[in-house]
Amino acid sequence: MLKQTIKHFVSRLFATPPSGPARLSRDKHGIDRRLVSRHAIKVCEVLNQQGFDAYIVGGAVRDLIVGLQPKDFDVATNATPNQIRPLFRRARIIGKRFQLVHVVFGQEIIETSTFRAPASGETDQHGRILRDNEFGSHEEDAARRDFTINALYYDPLKEEVIDFHQGVADLKNRVVRMIGDPETRFREDPVRMLRALRFQAKLGARIDPATEAPIMRLASLVEHVPASRLFDETLKLLTCGHAMDCLRELRRSGLTKSLIPLIDRIFEEEGGEAFVEIALSRTDARVRAGKPISPSFLFAALLWRLVQKRWTTLLAQDVQRNEALIRAADSVIDEQMDKLAIQRRHQADMREIWLMQARFERATVRSIWRMMEQPRFRASVDFLQLRAEAREVDSVLAQWWMDLADSGDERRSQMIDTWQAGHAGARRVGATRKRRRRRKPGDASSDATPSRDGAPDQTA
Numbered sequence: 001m002l003k004q005t006i007k008h009f010v011s012r013l014f015a016t017p018p019s020g021p022a023r024l025s026r027d028k029h030g031i032d033r034r035l036v037s038r039h040a041i042k043v044c045e046v047l048n049q050q051g052f053d054a055y056i057v058g059g060a061v062r063d064l065i066v067g068l069q070p071k072d073f074d075v076a077t078n079a080t081p082n083q084i085r086p087l088f089r090r091a092r093i094i095g096k097r098f099q100l101v102h103v104v105f106g107q108e109i110i111e112t113s114t115f116r117a118p119a120s121g122e123t124d125q126h127g128r129i130l131r132d133n134e135f136g137s138h139e140e141d142a143a144r145r146d147f148t149i150n151a152l153y154y155d156p157l158k159e160e161v162i163d164f165h166q167g168v169a170d171l172k173n174r175v176v177r178m179i180g181d182p183e184t185r186f187r188e189d190p191v192r193m194l195r196a197l198r199f200q201a202k203l204g205a206r207i208d209p210a211t212e213a214p215i216m217r218l219a220s221l222v223e224h225v226p227a228s229r230l231f232d233e234t235l236k237l238l239t240c241g242h243a244m245d246c247l248r249e250l251r252r253s254g255l256t257k258s259l260i261p262l263i264d265r266i267f268e269e270e271g272g273e274a275f276v277e278i279a280l281s282r283t284d285a286r287v288r289a290g291k292p293i294s295p296s297f298l299f300a301a302l303l304w305r306l307v308q309k310r311w312t313t314l315l316a317q318d319v320q321r322n323e324a325l326i327r328a329a330d331s332v333i334d335e336q337m338d339k340l341a342i343q344r345r346h347q348a349d350m351r352e353i354w355l356m357q358a359r360f361e362r363a364t365v366r367s368i369w370r371m372m373e374q375p376r377f378r379a380s381v382d383f384l385q386l387r388a389e390a391r392e393v394d395s396v397l398a399q400w401w402m403d404l405a406d407s408g409d410e411r412r413s414q415m416i417d418t419w420q421a422g423h424a425g426a427r428r429v430g431a432t433r434k435r436r437r438r439r440k441p442g443d444a445s446s447d448a449t450p451s452r453d454g455a456p457d458q459t460a
């Protein structure tokens with residue numbers, strides 16, 4: 001505890017260069033003002049007119065400097081929430097412990113927060129901060145941020161970047177460097193370890209050796225972080241557009257053990273890593289195309305190989321097909337919950353996606369219609385594509401279901417009728433191996449008979 005406190009003060013002492021922050025002009029930081037949200041500029045203007053300091057801060061400044069499109073724009077100011085709110089027509093104060101203001105412009109929300117001080121002493125036994133809600137100076141606000149590249153302030157009126165910790169140089173050199181003493185700061189908030197890996201992958205950067213050094217040793221501390229925060233940061237990591245790189249780094253640094261330990265086992269299975277890679281490269285492609293990502297689909301894909309393995313084992317023990325899949329799915333979900341808790345609604349969706357996989361190959365006319373009514377039908381068909389790409393199921397079968405999912409009602413009826421009549425793609429839906437084996441040579445008509453030997457529809 002004493003060691004922690006001394007470390008804390010030493011890090012505070014060295015947190016800010018005594019010469020004060022660097023003020024970088026346009027030619028040094030290179031931000032094109034036209035790419036900055038006009039609403040964020042407006043918030044800064046209004047606050048300035050009232051005599052306050054206000055800057056765009058954090059991820060937006062970082063991303064603009066390296067030429068990425070920011071996800072959102074945050075503003076930091078020395079005005080308090082009660083001073084900020086009345087200045088805007090649509091603004092609301094949010095947060096209980098630390099209040100900040102959401103200034104609303106149509107679809108865009110500019111999160112506007114008052115400069116905050118670094119956490120004062122109160123921590124748990126591992127050094128994790130329990131309270132972090134005091135207003136502070138501009139300099140203090142910079143010191144409490146995680147990495148130098150995230151502590152940059154852009155003044156859109158002067159087109160100047162204020163840099164207390166040589167963040168612009170680190171950004172240009174693609175270095176993720178902790179502000180202050182890395183170990184203390186990881187202990188204060190262990191999700192910073194996940195954030196370091198995320199920015200490394202997202203920016204194609206490296207983690208500064210002193211920042212990286214304690215990560216392996218401290219990895220298990222993420223287990224003490226409240227579940228919802230940990231889930232959010234893990235999800236951000238897997239949806240940053242470089243998911244496979246992030247996952248490899250997670251494994252290398254020992255963080256998967258405390259987050260998704262089943263992944264380590266999946267990577268050891270034959271073809272396990274390949275399946276995860278296919279799933280994550282699709283996720284990355286969607287992220288880069290600006291499409292939304294469903295957390296349940298992502299986790300369903302990450303854990304599928306283990307579900308499948310347990311399913312196969314149970315089938316070999318003569319457990320009925322659907323029952324075996326239900327048991328396999330439940331055991332994987334239960335085991336995952338020991339570490340990173342996935343919210344119940346996502347769990348339910350994952351289960352639905354998995355259980356539907358047993359039905360595609362054995363569908364009957366009636367079950368096809370019922371399957372289409374399930375809320376996760378589309379996601380389950382997408383999942384089937386993954387499995388086809390991994391050569392786990394027939395790609396013609398997967399395509400048939402994809403076409404069905406993409407079609408309007410009329411075409412759907414036709415397709416299902418065609419399937420009854422035994423057309424090529426459809427034949428695969430109905431025809432099980434057993435059935436084909438029974439077919440007599442030359443008896444083409446048996447293809448035209450709808451399959452009646454699909455598995456009982458227990459999951460409906």
Ligand code: ATP
Binds near residue numbers: 236
């Ligand atoms: P993204 O592009 O994912 O939004 P970001 O850097 O903006 O990345 P946010 O979670 O939106 O990340 O946080 C905004 C800013 O708040 C960060 O840039 C950083 O300055 C600060 N911050 C966020 N999380 C932490 C943390 N755990 N510890 C210290 N500072 C943090």
Ligand code: MG
Binds near residue numbers: 058059060071072
């Ligand atoms: Mg952000």
